[in-house]
Amino acid sequence: MTNAQLTLVQIDNYGPWTVTPDPRREMDLQTMQSRLFADLAQFIGGRGGYVFFTRFDNMVAITNGLDRTDHELLQETIGNRYPVTISLGTGIDASPIVALESATAGLQRAGSAQDGDRREVLSGDFLSASERTPEDVQIAHFDVNDATGKYTDQLNEFDSFIQIEQGYATLMRYLREEHGALSFFVGGDNIISICPAMSADDYHESIAHVEADAGVELKVGVGVAETPHEAGMDAKHALEACRHRGTAVELGVPHDDVGVATD
Numbered sequence: 001m002t003n004a005q006l007t008l009v010q011i012d013n014y015g016p017w018t019v020t021p022d023p024r025r026e027m028d029l030q031t032m033q034s035r036l037f038a039d040l041a042q043f044i045g046g047r048g049g050y051v052f053f054t055r056f057d058n059m060v061a062i063t064n065g066l067d068r069t070d071h072e073l074l075q076e077t078i079g080n081r082y083p084v085t086i087s088l089g090t091g092i093d094a095s096p097i098v099a100l101e102s103a104t105a106g107l108q109r110a111g112s113a114q115d116g117d118r119r120e121v122l123s124g125d126f127l128s129a130s131e132r133t134p135e136d137v138q139i140a141h142f143d144v145n146d147a148t149g150k151y152t153d154q155l156n157e158f159d160s161f162i163q164i165e166q167g168y169a170t171l172m173r174y175l176r177e178e179h180g181a182l183s184f185f186v187g188g189d190n191i192i193s194i195c196p197a198m199s200a201d202d203y204h205e206s207i208a209h210v211e212a213d214a215g216v217e218l219k220v221g222v223g224v225a226e227t228p229h230e231a232g233m234d235a236k237h238a239l240e241a242c243r244h245r246g247t248a249v250e251l252g253v254p255h256d257d258v259g260v261a262t263d
């Protein structure tokens with residue numbers, strides 16, 4: 001059984017800040033948001049977690065392996081270096097969406113995202129070392145089949161983007177509704193999902209649904225481990241196994257099983 005620790009990252013009072021005293025230059029906001037995401041990715045990724053940019057003012061992380069002290073340090077270092085602060089809510093559950101619901105509830109109980117005096121909230125629980133197991137995190141790494149040949153080398157960038165986003169929209173909704181999984185576009189033609197304990201059949205059905213609904217063909221590699229980094233690396237190796245074997249779904253392929261490089 002999986003046991004995901006999710007962290008909701010919310011920029012405090014960001015809406016008002018973007019227009020105070022006057023609306024700020026959009027490219028300055030984009031620069032700040034993407035630098036903040038880069039710093040979160042480095043901090044959380046360096047400790048074995050994954051963070052996704054989602055809407056930038058709110059970001060979702062899977063933080064198995066990060067404890068309360070790590071979260072406090074993250075708030076402190078962002079507060080020291082940025083013109084904004086962040087609140088963090090955590091939740092733990094076998095179902096990723098339930099974990100995120102409880103992470104969200106902690107912040108919502110403390111006040112609104114746009115309360116000027118609700119700052120640097122840290123709410124929720126953390127997995128203790130003794131609770132952690134090698135089955136806690138299931139990561140699925142989806143990739144569009146031959147995106148280069150079908151889209152990038154054929155269509156202009158905007159029409160390629162529409163195709164990829166349609167596949168993403170269909171997949172994210174299906175996995176959310178059928179399995180309580182959380183899916184994030186990570187660039188190119190790649191989608192990474194935080195999943196509960198799902199079977200190969202579940203993944204085959206997900207891929208079939210996206211092909212039928214959006215006309216986008218996917219393959220997926222899946223990894224299971226104690227931390228997002230380890231599960232995510234196994235998922236990438238499993239995706240390489242799909243390419244080598246011509247399969248649509250590969251689960252937990254050992255690194256040396258398909259003649260691909262190990263990390």
Ligand SMILES: Nc1nc2c(ncn2[C@@H]2O[C@H](COP(=O)(O)OP(=O)(O)OP(=O)(O)O)[C@@H](O)[C@H]2O)c(=O)[nH]1
Pocket residue numbers: 143144145146147148149186187188189190236243
């Ligand atoms: N975030 C992320 N992006 C990747 C990764 N691998 C590839 N990409 C992106 O995906 C794009 C397409 O690469 P591929 O998926 O390898 O190419 P493809 O044409 O779809 O070919 P096949 O996947 O082999 O069918 C690249 O230009 C990158 O932007 C990855 O591991 N993570």
